[in-house]
Amino acid sequence: MTSPHDKLAVTLAVNGRDYRIAVEPRRSLADALREDCGLTGTHLGCEHGYCGACTVLVDGVPVRACLMLAVQAHGRPIRTVEGLAGDGPLHPLQEAFRDEHGLQCGFCTPGFLMLAAGVLEREPDIGDEALREILSANLCRCTGYQNIVKAVRAAARRIKEAAGRG
Template identity: 60%
Template sequence: MADTRTITVTVNGRVCSREVETRLTLADFLRHELNLTGTHVGCEHGVCGACTVLVGGVSARACLMLAVQCDGREVATVESLADGDELNPLQQAFRDNHGLQCGFCTPGILMTLTEFLRDHPDPGEAEVRDVLSGNLCRCTGYQAIVAATLDAAKRMRGGA
């Protein structure tokens, strides 16, 4: 009855094959099929940005993509950032600058910034604020997130 397909998606470098309903969103695929619960689901209509992941290296709302659309593609989630217990420079900068409080929006913000800092290694504050417009945070007031991002960029350029 249900429309299903078998898909193969490379998630964080791991090849995953599953039979899924075609109406399954990428966000639910990551969380419920692969148990990668780091990707958070907030509004489920593309506004809050909590579910942001990289698809083919480009940021996208995982709630607005279907899992079947990722068949044969590469997806990176927040789980790809740390090396075991060791945070990557972006995560470490968030920790050091208090760039998060409750942490719900953080995975989406980290993935947005992973793409952004890859393409803009030396951003200005205005550019950081512009790219953050796609992620809602109700705790921090963004100030600490901006500071963390600029600090992360500096560390990643080797200026720490």
């Protein structure tokens, strides 16, 4: 029916905008986001699922964009680091990462932000142990992690406070 090199029409709904692209079946979601949508905030650190730098939200849950094909994400809501703040002020997670020095080189940062965003949106009251277990999914080579944990906890507090006021 199709040749492996035939490009398939795919619509990626990223950060509320539709990107109509044509990709080979073998193109990863990460490559499609980066190369076809121009959203290079999603980083590739290993392309085999271990580092988590490519973590994005698909249907609201964090997944590895290197282990998903672009065609599999057709039509499903995707969120990347570029959509976290939009044009406005920083997202509480981004603010907290800055305040707590939760990043150095910044390469793993988008993956950690999206992992944390996905988790906090689903489980705003997550306990420390469960949070640490989830954050152990991604690798960081600069910070030694402790400021990342501090930042995510601080952001969780801020988000809850804001929700309480709202």
